[in-house]
Amino acid sequence: MNAISNTPNGPVEAILPPNDDIRTTVDHMEKIAQFTPLVILAVLVGIPVVSALLHGAIGSAILSGVIMFVLAGFAIKIVNSLVIAPMQNIRYKRIATTLASQVQALPLPTNLWRSWWAGAPGALAITQDGHVVIVDKSTDYTHLWLGEGQIVNVSVEREATQITNTKHGGRFTLGGASSSGVFGGYTFGGRSKSVTRIVETAFLEIRYQFERNGAVYTSVIPFNADRRGADELCAAITRIEHGTRPA
Structure with a gap:
């Protein structure tokens, strides 16, 4: 259609x-x-x-x-x-x-495009004449064409999650015939070691409106750990130059 x-x-x-x-x-x-x-x-x-x-x-x-x-x-x-x-x-x-x-x-013609499936699937493209085309859950999976002046703000956000893994060393007995260390044995206590790592996920937020002083809507594009990719697409949208269609 x-x-x-x-x-x-x-x-x-x-x-x-x-x-x-x-x-x-x-x-x-x-x-x-x-x-x-x-x-x-x-x-x-x-x-x-x-x-x-x-x-x-x-x-x-x-x-x-x-x-x-x-x-x-x-x-x-x-x-x-x-x-x-x-x-x-x-x-x-x-x-x-x-x-x-x-x-x-x-x-x-499009100069740049991206698709994603995390969270909910979607896709985006930037046309040669400066339109941003978005199709995802926020657009009800219809193609949304954003022209000059309709994009309010583009930003890269990130979330940091701390993940802690703990390893427990076992207890053991030196000498003796039982786990309690009888007959002169000695029981050594176990050790625990915790390692914490930070996992960052990046996502691009595109805020747009259809009419002057109208409501603002947001599309979110996930990039997972690819922060650089999010920054590059943000820069590409921010620096869009709008051309004039030939007659």
Whole structure:
């Protein structure tokens, strides 16, 4: 489906694929990620607790509820790691490839493009005449053409996460016949060593508005550990030179 997009440099014929299947897939995956933990909690925690309460065993209900809540936490992590995350990655990578093909086939030549799948898939392109084209969840997976004066601000943000790994050394006994060190043996205590590392993730924020003094919207482009890539795309968008379309 084609449509005419009015820009400061004149009308641009923009390819606007429905992308209904992409929108449906992303919504479906988000619902799975949202409701799966609730289902696991209901099955592993809710049913045993309710059953115990119906039999008047309040103490047993509390005890089993605590135990099953801990087990449910492990079950949720396992399901997320082995089922949901791999399924989401496969689907989102396929969508990102499709969106990348779309922004490379725009009616205007492109100088730069990027696609991503982390969080939610999307793609972006910069045309030779100075338009920024975005298609992602924030645009409801339609092609958003941003012309001169519509981009309010472009910035690179980052998040730093501290990850600590602790290794515990074992206890051992020198001499003796038992772990307590009898018969003259001596037990040495174990040692613990903690290593903390900082993981930084970068993302680009593009703020834009469609009319003067109107509402401002934001598209977020993830770059993970590629801070330099985020800075380079930020500079490219900031220094866009808008050309004039030939008559």
